[in-house]
Amino acid sequence: xxxxxxxxxxxxxxxxxxxxxxxxxxxxxxxxxxxxxxxxxxxxxxxxxxxxxxxxxxxxxxxxxxxxxxxxxxxxxxxxxxxxxxxxxxxxxxxxxxxxxxxxxxxxxxxxxxxxxxxxxxxxxxxxxxxxxxxxxxxxxxxxxx
Numbered sequence: 685x686x687x688x689x690x691x692x693x694x695x696x697x698x699x700x701x702x703x704x705x706x707x708x709x710x711x712x713x714x715x716x717x718x719x720x721x722x723x724x725x726x727x728x729x730x731x732x733x734x735x736x737x738x739x740x741x742x743x744x745x746x747x748x749x750x751x752x753x754x755x756x757x758x759x760x761x762x763x764x765x766x767x768x769x770x771x772x773x774x775x776x777x778x779x780x781x782x783x784x785x786x787x788x789x790x791x792x793x794x795x796x797x798x799x800x801x802x803x804x805x806x807x808x809x810x811x812x813x814x815x816x817x818x819x820x821x822x823x824x825x826x827x828x829x830x
Contacts, residue, residue, distance in 0.1 A: 688822060689754060695819065699747030702818035706811045707739045713810065717803035726794035729804055739811055746771075746815045761820045772812035779804035 690698070711732045717723070718730040728734050749767060753760045782789055782801035789796035 689760065690819070692751060692754070695747065695751045695754060698818045699743065699750070699815070702814045703740055703743035703747070706743055706814040707736050709814075710735050710739045710807050710810055713806055714803070717806075718800070721797070721799035721803050723797065723800035723803065724795040727789075727796055727800050728792070728794045729796070730800060735807060739807075743811050743815060746811070747819070750815070750819045764819065765816060768812050768816050772809055775808045776805060779808065 714730045714735040715732060718727070723730050746768065750760070750764050753763050753767075757763055779801050782796055782804070783798045786796040786798055786801055789801075
């Protein structure tokens with residue numbers, strides 16, 4: 685079964701909708717995580733503003749990537765899945781390295797701890813999963829051959 689390509693309008697509408705959803709989820713997860721791990725209030729990576737801003741920017745970049753693949757490539761869904769998964773896994777390097785040695789946090793990021801750095805991991809995976817689902821999803825078409 686071959687997936688029908690999405691129109692550019694559909695890609696951007698889905699991207700915008702899932703960006704809103706992922707942003708709300710990420711802000712909620714960050715807020716709950718900050719409370720649960722008793723993160724320092726100076727640790728900006730778990731505060732709503734930066735979480736929302738980065739989620740929106742990176743979701744837009746993912747949507748743009750899909751739109752470009754859709755316009756110029758073949759096997760768009762497969763390539764997008766590979767790219768999204770690789771980028772998501774590479775993005776985990778920062779929180780993992782920060783969790784290993786919180787003292788290496790840039791001064792502008794605030795005071796990190798192992799627990800607060802570890803709380804960043806889901807914030808990296810939620811947007812990737814959301815985009816993969818939203819942009820690769822197709823309705824099932826049943827054949828009415830008679």
